[in-house]
Amino acid sequence: MTDNSVLIRLQNIHRTYKVGSDTVHALRGIHLQVRQNEYVAIMGHSGSGKSTLMNVIGCLDRADQGTYEIRGIKTTVMSGAALARIRNEQIGFVFQSYELLPRLNALKNVELPLIYSNVGFLTRRKLAREALERVGLAARMHHRPNQLSGGEKQRVAVARALVAKPSILLADEPTGNLDTQTSAGIMDLFEKLYEQGQTIILVTHEADIACHARRIVRMQDGQILSDVPARQDPAWALIHGPSAEAKETGV
Amino acid sequence: MKSLLKAPLRFFGLLVQSILLALSQIWVNKTRSVLTTLGIIIGVGSVTAVIAGMNGMNAMIMENFEFFGTKKIFLWPERPQTGSQKNANWWQIRFQPEQFEGVLDHCPSVEYLTLISYPGSMTAHHGAHSLENVRIAGVEESWFKIENRSISRGRPFSFLDAQQARRVCIIPQKLQEKLYLDRDCIGQTLQFNHYTFQIIGIVEERPRAFFEGQGDRIEVYIPFRTAQSIRESWIDAMASCRSTDLAEEARAELTFFLRKRRNVKLGEPNNFGVFIMESEVMKVRALMAGLGLVAGAVVSISLLVGGIGIMNIMLVSVSERTREIGLRKAVGARASAILLQFLVEAVMLCLIGGLIGIGIGYFLAFLISHSAGFLEKSQVPGWAVVLAFGFSAAVGIFFGMFPAAKAARLNPIEALRHE
Incomplete structure (x- = not known):
């Protein structure tokens, strides 16, 4: 029944939490499938539930209801330790504020996930070097975060996300702290990784960033508003002008 | 695997x-x-x-x-506080040598036992030199073993010395120095008051324990029976147990033995004291x-x-x-x-x-x-x-x-x- 190319499958995902005495219904029945080598952007305003969705996809958070499978493995029934392992092996996180450890140099920052999968010292070094080369930072691997520019820091973070060869690269507003030019550099990097076969899920509220993806999922009030190829999303028209298809169909 | x-x-x-x-x-x-x-x-x-x-x-x-000896056991006559011997005089309850005959055979935990008597202090003379207030101690040969003091020159008391109450003495090095005796003075004679003694050995000093006090007094050792022959005086006894672990057993054995020999009736208190060093340790x-x-x-x-x-x-x-x-x-x-x-x-x-x-x-x-x-x-x-x-x-x-x-x-x- 399962299609091998389906990486993640969310069915009827609900998530509520309590803020003070209020109950916030952050996710209200999400259905979502992402296949191997897709490049998906999840868009939405703050409070739309996109961050919660990202946390659920990244196994940082658990749904209250519904099932979530990664590569056919149900995560909803897993223990904390098993979830940690999924995060370690299947997910590569990229955060808005990089989250590099200030006292470690780039290389050691990149090695971090491998420490928790108990990879030997030499292999760890080698994989971390390779990852840094992939993001074009081979020359700066012995620099500490405070010696790196914002764009470089984010590249280190991407290298760290990639080092364990995860199924999904999960990026949360990866360009949120960067200027336009640097952002473009990071988005080019993502494009390159996508072309190399990496599955990417991008969470953003910026239309121009979302338009780098091939598929855009829009969220509002904890529900999926639309889920279409990027070219059919209104954002595309906003950035690139009306697409050829849209002109033809007169949308 | x-x-x-x-x-x-x-x-x-x-x-x-x-x-x-x-x-x-x-x-x-x-x-x-x-x-x-x-x-x-x-x-x-x-x-x-x-x-x-x-x-x-x-x-x-x-x-x-250790200097003092942790295996030591002291025995002395003691008038009981209660019982029939409450009003006995000291002479009646004194230790008598016969009471200790065969003690080692009956007390397997006891290694050595010696009777000790002190006939008093005397003045030692040798030629022109003299030293007052020398303490004379009548001891048996086992005394040196219990005290762990070896004879550095000469010989210990022999069976005949003890048996015949010979006038022989073993002196400490200090006395040898104080009386300006020859380095090898074995066989020479000394006067203690008017008694003449032959020196048969020189005994080594031992380090003194802090609780013994400053014992500047010089002690000369003569056979027990010789001391008794000079003056029949008060007798104490000192013994040693085979090991410190056996101290309590030795005490019990000695108590049992002495009660029997000294005719202490059942239920009566001891008319002697036993002190084991190990209990202090x-x-x-x-x-x-x-x-x-x-x-x-x-x-x-x-x-x-x-x-x-x-x-x-x-x-x-x-x-x-x-x-x-x-x-x-x-x-x-x-x-x-x-x-x-x-x-x-x-x-x-x-x-x-x-x-x-x-x-x-x-x-x-x-x-x-x-x-x-x-x-x-x-x-x-x-x-x-x-x-x-x-x-x-x-x-x-x-x-x-x-x-x-x-x-x-x-x-x-x-x-x-x-x-």
Whole structure:
């Protein structure tokens, strides 16, 4: 029944939490499938539930209801330790504020996930070097975060996300702290990784960033508003002008 | 097999990582770490120094007991407080040599026994030289064995000396010097008052225990029966047990034997006293142990305070590094890995403190042993080092557990949002 190319499958995902005495219904029945080598952007305003969705996809958070499978493995029934392992092996996180450890140099920052999968010292070094080369930072691997520019820091973070060869690269507003030019550099990097076969899920509220993806999922009030190829999303028209298809169909 | 090895290997890898991480963390916060561990340093340092000092005192006291002889047993006649002999006169209850006949055959735990009588002090003369107030002690040959004093020149009392009450004497080196006797004076004669004695041996001095007082008085030893023949005087006895473990048995055997020989009826109190040195040793040991316990309790308070300091700084560390913890969890650290990381850090802090503390303890022990003569044997024993390390690690685990558990329980999402 399962299609091998389906990486993640969310069915009827609900998530509520309590803020003070209020109950916030952050996710209200999400259905979502992402296949191997897709490049998906999840868009939405703050409070739309996109961050919660990202946390659920990244196994940082658990749904209250519904099932979530990664590569056919149900995560909803897993223990904390098993979830940690999924995060370690299947997910590569990229955060808005990089989250590099200030006292470690780039290389050691990149090695971090491998420490928790108990990879030997030499292999760890080698994989971390390779990852840094992939993001074009081979020359700066012995620099500490405070010696790196914002764009470089984010590249280190991407290298760290990639080092364990995860199924999904999960990026949360990866360009949120960067200027336009640097952002473009990071988005080019993502494009390159996508072309190399990496599955990417991008969470953003910026239309121009979302338009780098091939598929855009829009969220509002904890529900999926639309889920279409990027070219059919209104954002595309906003950035690139009306697409050829849209002109033809007169949308 | 491979899967069996996997879990311990994984743990070991994580442990090594945690130790390296903890060391770098401590190194980065050098000043803070040292200040934090000050409590542990002082605690361990004082524990080590106190143990060394107690050890020194113990060694000194035990050495003195050894000088005196821990296997010694003293016996003396004593008028009982109650019973039919309550009003007996001293002469009636005196020890009589016949009462001790065959004592060694009946008391298997007793190795030697000697009767002792003191016919009084006399003035010793040799040629033109004389020395007043020399104490004459009538003893048996076994006296030298019990006192552990060897004859450096000449010979001990022989069976005939004792049997025939010969006028022979064994003198200490001091008397030899005071009377300007020849180096080899064996066979020469001495006068004690008007009694003439032949010197048959020279006995070595032994170091005096501090509780014996300054015994400047010179003692000369003559056969027991010779002493009795000069003057029939008061008799004491001294014995030794085969080993200190048998001291209590020896006491019981001697008591039983003497009650029988001295016709003490059933239910009547003893008309003699028995004192075993070992019981004094035990009392001192118990006293020292008690003192050690009190000192241990006092210094363990400083370790407790030190531990609270560790807990405090670990809590600070956890809240400072909340985002780091969140990130580590996001990249796949299990709660147990985070717990281990912080626990190891606390333990490393304590162990470093313990190490410095032991160093200080050694230094203090050095000072103690060089400042007070009677504590010159103050040394830090090996077990104290092990104990101090163990205690430091235990403090680290105990007081590090709460902050580490707090870190391990952090929710990664909230941790990453932490400012």
